[in-house]
Amino acid sequence: GDSVIQMQGQVTLSENDFLFINCTYSTTGYPTLFWYVQYSGEGPQLLLQVTTANNKGSSRGFEATYDKGTTSFHLQKTSVQEIDSAVYYCAMSDYGSSGNKLIFGIGTLLSVKP
Amino acid sequence: ETAVFQTPNYHVTQVGNEVSFNCKQTLGHDTMYWYKQDSKKLLKIMFSYNNKQLIVNETVPRRFSPQSSDKAHLNLRIKSVEPEDSAVYLCASRGWGGQDTQYFGPGTRLLVL
Numbered sequence: 001g002d003s004v005i006q007m008q009g010q011v012t013l014s015e016n017d018f019l020f021i022n023c024t025y026s027t028t029g030y031p032t033l034f035w036y037v038q039y040s041g042e043g044p045q046l047l048l049q050v051t052t053a054n055n056k057g058s059s060r061g062f063e064a065t066y067d068k069g070t071t072s073f074h075l076q077k078t079s080v081q082e083i084d085s086a087v088y089y090c091a092m093s094d095y096g097s098s099g100n101k102l103i104f105g106i107g108t109l110l111s112v113k114p
Numbered sequence: 115e116t117a118v119f120q121t122p123n124y125h126v127t128q129v130g131n132e133v134s135f136n137c138k139q140t141l142g143h144d145t146m147y148w149y150k151q152d153s154k155k156l157l158k159i160m161f162s163y164n165n166k167q168l169i170v171n172e173t174v175p176r177r178f179s180p181q182s183s184d185k186a187h188l189n190l191r192i193k194s195v196e197p198e199d200s201a202v203y204l205c206a207s208r209g210w211g212g213q214d215t216q217y218f219g220p221g222t223r224l225l226v227l
Contacts, residue, residue: 032214043118043204043218044157051214087155093214100145100208101170102216104157 002027004092006105014113019077021108023064023090026071033066033073034091034102044089047075085112117141118219120205126225127195135190135222137205144209145169146188147216148180151202163188192224200226 007022025033032051036044048057053068062077073090090105118139127133139146147170148160161180162170168180177193192199202223206216 034214038155041220043206043220045218046215049215089157100214101147101159101162107155107157109155 004105021075032093036089038087120219139207143207147206149204
């Protein structure tokens with residue numbers, strides 16, 4: 001079945017470090033791919049999304065490229081800041097017979113030290 | 115800017131009690147969802163409603179039941195809570211057509227003693 005795999009459960013970085021969160025997906029369809037971010041005490045909010053394969057999405061310095069060849073949608077940021085500390089979810093839309101829904105990865109808790 | 119509202123923020127109850135959580139969205143969306151987020155931050159969809167009709171019902175215990183009075187409201191009732199129901203319950207809504215983005219509320223944290 002459809003699935004999203006995020007490898008890192010927790011990442012700890014210092015300010016200005018490079019961020020890379022691995023995400024791969026599995027589906028027989030043509031999904032839209034998302035990164036959501038959840039700050040402490042809030043619900044997840046959309047960080048970026050890409051509908052078309054081989055396109056790149058970017059927001060607030062974060063980037064992710066929808067790579068159909070490697071079925072990946074890794075999240076990157078060149079220089080993280082303390083305010084980026086949050087949980088990041090990779091997600092994929094599933095247009096199954098039971099209606100549209102999102103399939104989320106396990107989430108990556110990012111802690112950025114000042 | 116908050117557009118998906120959930121009440122209460124936090125609820126503590128005892129095993130066997132009934133609880134009800136409310137969700138309202140002001141985005142004019144047709145589709146609403148309930149998700150459960152466990153202590154490890156795993157997000158799992160529970161229910162999805164489209165214009166007051168149930169369209170997704172994942173494998174959840176029968177003590178959980180969604181209730182929708184109109185397309186802007188989707189409540190969640192738990193008939194007889196169990197300790198494993200302790201979690202954050204997140205409501206979300208989605209636009210129509212090709213708009214896939216889901217907008218989440220702040221969540222209701224349930225603690226079952």
